[in-house]
Amino acid sequence: MILDSKIPAGPLAEKWEKHxxxxxxxxxxxxxxxxxxxxxxxxxGASAAASLAELGYNVKVFTxxxxxxxxxxxxxxxxxxxxxxxxNDGDSIHRLFYDTIKGGDYRARExxxxxxxxxxxxxxxxxxxQGVPFAREYGGLLSNRSFGGAQxxxxxxxxxxxxQQLLLGAYSAMNRQIAAGKVKLxxxxxxxxxxxxxxxxxxxxxxxxxxxxxxxxAGHAVLLCTxxxxxxxxxxxxxxxxxxxxxxxxHKRGALFGNPSFTQIHPTCIPVSGDYQxxxxxxxxxxxxxxxxxxxxxxxxxRLPTDIPEEERDYFLERKYPSFGNLVPRDVASRNAKYVCDxxxxxxxxxxxxxxxxxDAIKRDTEAVVKAKYGNLFDMYQxxxxxxxxxxxxxxxxxVHYTMGGLWVDYNLMTTVPGCYALGEANFSDHGANRLGxxxxxxxxxxxxxxxxxxLGDYLASTGAGKLSTDTPEFKEALDGVQKRIAKLLTMKGxxxxxxxxxxxxxxxxxxxxxSRTEEGLKKAKAIVADIKKEFETNVKVLGGNxxxxxxxxxxxxxxxxxxxxxxMIQDALDRNESCGGHFREEYQTPEGExxxxxxxxxxxxxxxxxxxxxxxxxxxxxxxxxxxxxTQRSYK
Amino acid sequence: MNTMNLTLKIWxxxxxxxxxxxxxxxxxGINDHMSFLEMLDVLNEDLQKKNEDPVVFDxxxxxxxxxxxxxxxxxxxxxxxQTTTCQLHMRSFKDGDTIYIEPWRAKAFPVIKDLMVxxxxxxxxxxxxxxxxxxxxxxxxxxxxxxGKEIADEAFNSATCxxxxxxxxxxxxxxxxxxxxxxISQLAMLPQGQAERKKRAESMVAQMDAExxxxxxxxxxxxxxxxxxxxxxxxxxxxxxxxxxKLTSEAV
Ligand SMILES: Cc1cc2nc3c(=O)[nH]c(=O)nc-3n(C[C@H](O)[C@H](O)[C@H](O)COP(=O)(O)OP(=O)(O)OC[C@H]3O[C@@H](n4cnc5c(N)ncnc54)[C@H](O)[C@@H]3O)c2cc1C
Ligand code: FES
Numbered sequence: 001m002i003l004d005s006k007i008p009a010g011p012l013a014e015k016w017e018k019h020x021x022x023x024x025x026x027x028x029x030x031x032x033x034x035x036x037x038x039x040x041x042x043x044x045g046a047s048a049a050a051s052l053a054e055l056g057y058n059v060k061v062f063t064x065x066x067x068x069x070x071x072x073x074x075x076x077x078x079x080x081x082x083x084x085x086x087x088n089d090g091d092s093i094h095r096l097f098y099d100t101i102k103g104g105d106y107r108a109r110e111x112x113x114x115x116x117x118x119x120x121x122x123x124x125x126x127x128x129x130q131g132v133p134f135a136r137e138y139g140g141l142l143s144n145r146s147f148g149g150a151q152x153x154x155x156x157x158x159x160x161x162x163x164q165q166l167l168l169g170a171y172s173a174m175n176r177q178i179a180a181g182k183v184k185l186x187x188x189x190x191x192x193x194x195x196x197x198x199x200x201x202x203x204x205x206x207x208x209x210x211x212x213x214x215x216x217x218a219g220h221a222v223l224l225c226t227x228x229x230x231x232x233x234x235x236x237x238x239x240x241x242x243x244x245x246x247x248x249x250x251h252k253r254g255a256l257f258g259n260p261s262f263t264q265i266h267p268t269c270i271p272v273s274g275d276y277q278x279x280x281x282x283x284x285x286x287x288x289x290x291x292x293x294x295x296x297x298x299x300x301x302x303r304l305p306t307d308i309p310e311e312e313r314d315y316f317l318e319r320k321y322p323s324f325g326n327l328v329p330r331d332v333a334s335r336n337a338k339y340v341c342d343x344x345x346x347x348x349x350x351x352x353x354x355x356x357x358x359x360d361a362i363k364r365d366t367e368a369v370v371k372a373k374y375g376n377l378f379d380m381y382q383x384x385x386x387x388x389x390x391x392x393x394x395x396x397x398x399x400v401h402y403t404m405g406g407l408w409v410d411y412n413l414m415t416t417v418p419g420c421y422a423l424g425e426a427n428f429s430d431h432g433a434n435r436l437g438x439x440x441x442x443x444x445x446x447x448x449x450x451x452x453x454x455x456l457g458d459y460l461a462s463t464g465a466g467k468l469s470t471d472t473p474e475f476k477e478a479l480d481g482v483q484k485r486i487a488k489l490l491t492m493k494g495x496x497x498x499x500x501x502x503x504x505x506x507x508x509x510x511x512x513x514x515x516s517r518t519e520e521g522l523k524k525a526k527a528i529v530a531d532i533k534k535e536f537e538t539n540v541k542v543l544g545g546n547x548x549x550x551x552x553x554x555x556x557x558x559x560x561x562x563x564x565x566x567x568x569m570i571q572d573a574l575d576r577n578e579s580c581g582g583h584f585r586e587e588y589q590t591p592e593g594e595x596x597x598x599x600x601x602x603x604x605x606x607x608x609x610x611x612x613x614x615x616x617x618x619x620x621x622x623x624x625x626x627x628x629x630x631x632t633q634r635s636y637k
Numbered sequence: 638m639n640t641m642n643l644t645l646k647i648w649x650x651x652x653x654x655x656x657x658x659x660x661x662x663x664x665x666g667i668n669d670h671m672s673f674l675e676m677l678d679v680l681n682e683d684l685q686k687k688n689e690d691p692v693v694f695d696x697x698x699x700x701x702x703x704x705x706x707x708x709x710x711x712x713x714x715x716x717x718x719q720t721t722t723c724q725l726h727m728r729s730f731k732d733g734d735t736i737y738i739e740p741w742r743a744k745a746f747p748v749i750k751d752l753m754v755x756x757x758x759x760x761x762x763x764x765x766x767x768x769x770x771x772x773x774x775x776x777x778x779x780x781x782x783x784x785g786k787e788i789a790d791e792a793f794n795s796a797t798c799x800x801x802x803x804x805x806x807x808x809x810x811x812x813x814x815x816x817x818x819x820x821i822s823q824l825a826m827l828p829q830g831q832a833e834r835k836k837r838a839e840s841m842v843a844q845m846d847a848e849x850x851x852x853x854x855x856x857x858x859x860x861x862x863x864x865x866x867x868x869x870x871x872x873x874x875x876x877x878x879x880x881x882x883k884l885t886s887e888a889v
Contacts, residue, residue, distance in 0.1 A: 047773075050773065051772075051773040054772045054773060065697070066695065066755070066756060066757065067704075067756065067757070067759065067760050067800065069703075069704070069760075070697055070698075070703045070704060072697075072698070072703075074698065074703050074704075075700055075703065084780075086780060122776075124779045125777065125779045126771075126773060126774075126776045127779075128782065128829075129769065129771040129775075129776035129779075129829060130768070130769050130771060130829070131769045131792075131824055131829045131830055133789055133792045133793040133796050133823070133827070134789075135789075136783075136784060136789040137786065138785075138786045139783065140783030140784050140785050140786065141780050141783055142779055142780060158793065159793065161702065161797065164702055164797070164799075165793075165796060168796065171763070172767055172768035172769070173768060173771075173773070175760075175763050175764045175767060176768040178764045179764045179765065179766075185760075187760075239697040239699070240696060240697050240698075240699060241697050273670045274668060274670060274671070276668070276675045276678065276679055278674065278675050278699060279699045383724060383726070384672075384724075386669075386670070386726070449774075450774075453773065497682055497685050497686070499678070500682075541685060543685060543688065543689075543690055543691070544690055548750065549652075549693055549749055549750040549753065551691065551693055552685070552691060
């Protein structure tokens with residue numbers, strides 16, 4: 001198989017314009033003859049569904065949530081980037097492009113990233129027109145803030161609820177199309193398989209979560225907008241139901257999976273407090289502007305933080321990175337917190353935390369100033385931990401936050417299964433080995449509002465609006481397969497609950513394929529995951545039946561796919577004998593302990609082909625071409 | 638860290654048609670750092686070990702923003718604090734407490750199973766007019782439309798509704814006025830919402846009535862229980878919008 005990214009030829013800044021002109025169009029009167037299936041109603045799915053319906057296509061939207069508004073995009077806090085240069089501080093499309101490529105540690109495609117930067121400006125216009133209440137200045141114009149990895153102020157925000165406001169905007173646009181009869185919405189309905197016939201995506205198999213009905217839906221194209229897979233780690237900042245099933249099932253039907261091991265670990269999360277922990281809460285990165293990160297010098301120091309004198313504290317980020325200090329990028333901050341905890345110098349009950357101390361900021365600026373900047377975050381911290389961060393330092397620890405990996409897609413966002421597309425966090429496309437803050441919202445909306453409405457038409461125009469039917473052997477085979485999977489889980493009557501096994505999987509991936517990876521550890525993890533798979537397949541306990549609301553069954557179906565994905569992540573991390581972005585292999589570091597890329601041998605996208613249950617996947621490489629940026633080694637000393 | 642033993646009285650109802658009942662469960666070793674939903678996770682693990690059906694409840698983000706979680710705890714939507722159930726922690730309870738846990742109760746929110754209800758009526762109200770009609774690609778430059786900070790902030794306050802339905806659960810008439818008014822006010826305040834202002838108020842109110850929500854008698858229980866503190870001023874504004882629309886519109 002040769003991977004063709006379909007990046008148009010020509011100068012970077014002209015590629016998208018030219019490509020749009022070369023794409024085939026579907027005649028306005030013919031659009032109503034096409035049915036498009038959109039799975040997912042987050043930023044990517046809702047924006048795509050609304051835009052395609054406005055064009056005239058018939059759209060069916062599926063979500064396992066009870067309302068599209070509950071998609072995980074709702075939880076994004078910080079903001080969305082756009083190269084508007086409203087602040088006149090030197091921003092430009094080229095600069096946003098450059099920052100994103102560099103931030104991704106040179107493992108993303110130039111062409112895609114440039115297009116993302118180009119359409120970023122249209123996103124803000126569109127959202128404002130919908131009534132999204134972005135933060136404004138007194139003069140009535142839009143306000144910006146700066147974010148990690150950039151030296152300009154280009155992040156648009158809506159208090160600490162940017163994701164909520166953007167999603168409600170896209171949701172409202174989709175609602176308008178529901179009212180117009182162009183979008184049909186299926187809530188509490190989970191996609192459990194992709195149907196492929198004649199080498200093309202033809203539809204999906206779903207389970208109605210209330211009645212258990214297994215149903216077939218046919219479409220001329222299928223768009224997977226199903227979010228990220230951070231919950232493979234069990235504990236993450238993702239919502240509880242986020243899962244990999246839709247993309248994993250597409251993978252098993254022929255879609256290659258790109259860079260599965262590229263995950264982002266966010267340094268400032270509230271630490272785990274006990275075994276019962278169900279999820280982790282992110283604290284905005286902006287806290288590192290004023291908080292100082294430290295641990296005690298001595299291992300096993302159990303004194304209260306306020307009793308530890310200055311000279312017995314180790315401000316390890318300031319010590320190791322004098323010029324960036326507490327503001328080093330996410331991956332560097334995370335990894336160093338892990339190292340000091342590994343040395344036994346972690347703090348709190350579990351010893352898996354470091355302090356983030358505001359005492360100096362309060363002394364310097366007064367408590368009132370600190371409160372004005374971070375009041376809501378301090379309140380949230382206190383609500384969750386019961387501790388007052390004005391009086392005692394916060395405890396923080398890194399947590400899984402975002403997955404850069406996902407289905408491999410070409411420039412048109414099409415997977416290797418013709419007619420099956422992946423948008424938003426579900427694809428691997430634009431963030432390389434590390435995503436910059438405020439760029440995921442941008443990418444999800446770019447894909448949905450401004451890319452897919454053009455690129456989908458090209459495929460539809462060339463395949464034609466043939467008659468759709470679910471009465472085919474391929475639909476029947478997929479539907480039977482889903483029913484068998486469910487029956488097997490319900491009749492197993494094993495000993496282990498789904499959560500028990502999921503926790504075990506999560507801990508394994510976290511320990512060996514998380515912040516820091518080694519060949520030895522990964523090999524060990526491979527064996528553990530194989531055991532978990534066996535245990536799941538023979539000893540899982542799922543009570544109740546199919547024909548009812550059954551949350552244990554839902555979780556079991558998702559866990560089955562997470563386990564297989566976990567194995568692939570480990571395989572990918574083992575294969576990549578270099579360190580880059582969020583992928584840190586201890587064997588490959590500079591003498592100063594920084595990530596050591598190997599551009600000669602690894603400047604490629606890893607795309608895996610599924611070859612069968614318990615069979616080794618086949619690795620395909622898409623070599624990345626850099627014609628516009630010079631590859632440099634990151635340094636934050 | 639304190640641990641506690643609790644008695645839980647939980648509404649169990651196998652499906653929409655079945656008759657439900659309160660059932661009693663003893664649970665021990667609950668630590669005060671747990672969130673309320675983590676306490677229920679512990680109960681569900683215990684139940685499954687004993688081969689009993691776990692309790693079904695809606696939840697997802699566990700960060701107070703998605704609006705999924707929805708329990709009436711000791712008679713109050715989202716429990717004793719003005720926050721979402723997922724943000725409630727066990728330190729709000731003490732050893733030996735008996736806690737009553739029930740679903741939202743409203744005709745327009747039928748029970749699906751146990752503590753999970755169907756809130757799709759809220760979505761249908763939004764479909765009826767909770768938007769600005771602007772196609773993708775037809776927007777002008779965002780800064781061509783300055784909006785005073787005060788208005789932007791007020792509109793934002795209305796826009797923070799998470800659609801959880803606590804307002805309906807708190808109201809003795811199961812009225813949805815706070816929810817509906819938040820959207821109507823947000824768009825009525827902003828210049829983008831002007832063109833469809835009257836039609837929106839009329840359609841959304843008509844859909845709200847069709848869904849079977851009750852009338853508003855201005856007791857303010859909704860706003861007092863709202864985890865996002867959506868203000869009663871929205872309801873006053875919506876009433877003005879609706880009356881104004883009815884008096885002058887050619888529509889509906
Ligand atoms: C706490 C937090 C804060 C963040 N803050 C920021 C930020 O400030 N800025 C930024 O740019 N990014 C941020 N991110 C990242 C960003 O929010 C996400 O990457 C982005 O919102 C993903 O959008 P999406 O549309 O791809 O997927 P989602 O919003 O996750 O939507 C997935 C949709 O797919 C549906 N779905 C999934 N599988 C199935 C299935 N099998 N069947 C049916 N439906 C299915 C779900 O129901 C849902 O509707 C943050 C992430 C987290 C966790
Ligand atoms: S679970 Fe999302 S608001 Fe409570």
